[in-house]
Amino acid sequence: MGEAKTPDASRRSERSRQAILKAVVEQVGEVGYTRLTIEAVAARAGVGKQTIYRWWPTKGALVLDAFLALLGEPAALPDTGDVARDLKVVMRATLVELVNPRFELPSRALTAETQMDPALAKQFVDALMRPNLEATKARLRVAQRAGQVAEGVDLDVAVELLFGPVYHRWLLRTAPLTERYADTVVDYVLAALRPPGPPGSAG
Amino acid sequence: MGEAKTPDASRRSERSRQAILKAVVEQVGEVGYTRLTIEAVAARAGVGKQTIYRWWPTKGALVLDAFLALLGEPAALPDTGDVARDLKVVMRATLVELVNPRFELPSRALTAETQMDPALAKQFVDALMRPNLEATKARLRVAQRAGQVAEGVDLDVAVELLFGPVYHRWLLRTAPLTERYADTVVDYVLAALRPPGPPGSAG
Numbered sequence: 001m002g003e004a005k006t007p008d009a010s011r012r013s014e015r016s017r018q019a020i021l022k023a024v025v026e027q028v029g030e031v032g033y034t035r036l037t038i039e040a041v042a043a044r045a046g047v048g049k050q051t052i053y054r055w056w057p058t059k060g061a062l063v064l065d066a067f068l069a070l071l072g073e074p075a076a077l078p079d080t081g082d083v084a085r086d087l088k089v090v091m092r093a094t095l096v097e098l099v100n101p102r103f104e105l106p107s108r109a110l111t112a113e114t115q116m117d118p119a120l121a122k123q124f125v126d127a128l129m130r131p132n133l134e135a136t137k138a139r140l141r142v143a144q145r146a147g148q149v150a151e152g153v154d155l156d157v158a159v160e161l162l163f164g165p166v167y168h169r170w171l172l173r174t175a176p177l178t179e180r181y182a183d184t185v186v187d188y189v190l191a192a193l194r195p196p197g198p199p200g201s202a203g
Numbered sequence: 204m205g206e207a208k209t210p211d212a213s214r215r216s217e218r219s220r221q222a223i224l225k226a227v228v229e230q231v232g233e234v235g236y237t238r239l240t241i242e243a244v245a246a247r248a249g250v251g252k253q254t255i256y257r258w259w260p261t262k263g264a265l266v267l268d269a270f271l272a273l274l275g276e277p278a279a280l281p282d283t284g285d286v287a288r289d290l291k292v293v294m295r296a297t298l299v300e301l302v303n304p305r306f307e308l309p310s311r312a313l314t315a316e317t318q319m320d321p322a323l324a325k326q327f328v329d330a331l332m333r334p335n336l337e338a339t340k341a342r343l344r345v346a347q348r349a350g351q352v353a354e355g356v357d358l359d360v361a362v363e364l365l366f367g368p369v370y371h372r373w374l375l376r377t378a379p380l381t382e383r384y385a386d387t388v389v390d391y392v393l394a395a396l397r398p399p400g401p402p403g404s405a406g
Contacts, residue, residue, distance in 0.1 A: 020379035032319050034319070079208040096240055100279050101208070103215060108319060109318070109319065111314075111315075111318050111374070112209075112314075112315035112316070112318040112319055113315070114375075115311040115312070115314050115315040115374070116237070116311060116312065116315055116397065117237070118376065120374065122376070122389070124375075125375050125376070129375055129377070130377075133377075136260070154387060156378065157384070157388065157391065158391075159367065160367075160368035160371050160372060160377075160388075161364060161388070161391060161392070162368030162369060162370050163367075164363075164364075164366075164368035164369070164370065164372075165360065165363035165364050165367035165368075165375070166367070167367065167370075167371055168363050168366060168367035168370050169363060169367075171314075171318070171370070171374070172317075172327075172328050172332055173321065173324055173325070173328070174328060174332070174336075175331075175359065175364075180358070181326065184357060184360050185360065185363075185364070188360060188361075188364060188392075188395040188396070189395060190393075190396040191394070191396055191397075192392060192394040192395035193391070194389040194394075
């Protein structure tokens with residue numbers, strides 16, 4: 001897709017690309033990842049199979065791109081000064097996405113596939129998970145500077161304490177993912193990260 | 204397998220059962236879940252395909268049983284009175300299992316499959332995850348009675364705070380799973396659950 005093109009050809013390419021990615025999401029939703037075929041995606045998108053093979057080396061890469069297109073840009077992390085409130089916004093948004101049927105099936109398909117395909121897993125983490133984890137880490141770093149999070153806290157562990165329980169519940173379907181659950185996780189994690197001091201003294 | 208049998212027939216059945224489960228683990232390790240076939244398992248175990256179909260309704264159920272046989276009985280949770288020490292024993296054991304190549308591949312295969320098969324997911328959780336989560340919850344309840352964990356704590360959330368981060372890191376392969384990581388997670392979670400009081404007074 002890096003070649004020089006006339007504006008019309010570029011527009012056509014982009015239209016085909018969008019049609020393919022949309023067809024992938026629909027197909028995954030209907031037949032699941034394993035039974036998704038390039039043939040069916042091509043037919044649904046109205047493009048030739050070769051177009052798909054030219055742009056995406058594997059089925060995994062294609063589904064990953066479709067998923068990224070579906071999600072769009074990650075929401076910016078708010079910074080109101082109130083770290084609990086800001087983290088609750090993020091965790092609630094994560095949760096709403098995980099239980100949205102439009103996202104849930106492709107998410108599960110991709111999670112399944114990444115278990116058996118470490119290269120795809122790395123792409124998935126780098127493109128999708130890492131930016132969210134890093135944004136959350138950055139917000140916690142601000143809280144650390146503001147004295148709301150203890151100095152010695154390992155922020156990599158802190159973000160996993162936030163996201164881990166939510167994904168664990170989603171993955172295993174052990175209990176409903178409610179906003180109250182997201183809030184409780186945030187409250188507990190912030191209690192763990194709080195700087196030492198008399199009870200109730202920290203933000 | 205509930206029918207009355209002569210002792211010899213029972214022994215033969217049990218031998219076949221063990222051979223089948225062993226063959227499943229070896230096959231999953233070699234070709235992965237998707238390409239595992241009942242034919243290949245039967246050939247490797249030296250039994251007829253019908254024997255396998257008679258005992259296991261689906262490939263998922265077969266792999267789940269093979270995995271349960273591989274894991275054996277869950278280790279009892281220690282209760283030394285020191286809740287931090289006891290939880291570290293559990294979390295380290297969980298982590299050692301997750302990174303053991305013998306368990307890792309079947310674990311990932313099963314994790315992948317449960318994403319697309321909610322009925323298998325439920326069996327997996329009930330047979331494998333729930334007992335561990337409940338045992339940990341019981342240990343936290345003892346700690347709660349001993350005043351090491353605050354009264355109002357939601358213990359279902361507490362166990363997810365312990366296991367969620369470890370599984371998250373394993374699932375996404377974001378960073379190495381070390382014993383130090385397990386210990387850090389336990390320390391942070393216990394800090395979150397601690398009853399209110401002057402700093403350093405609890406645990």
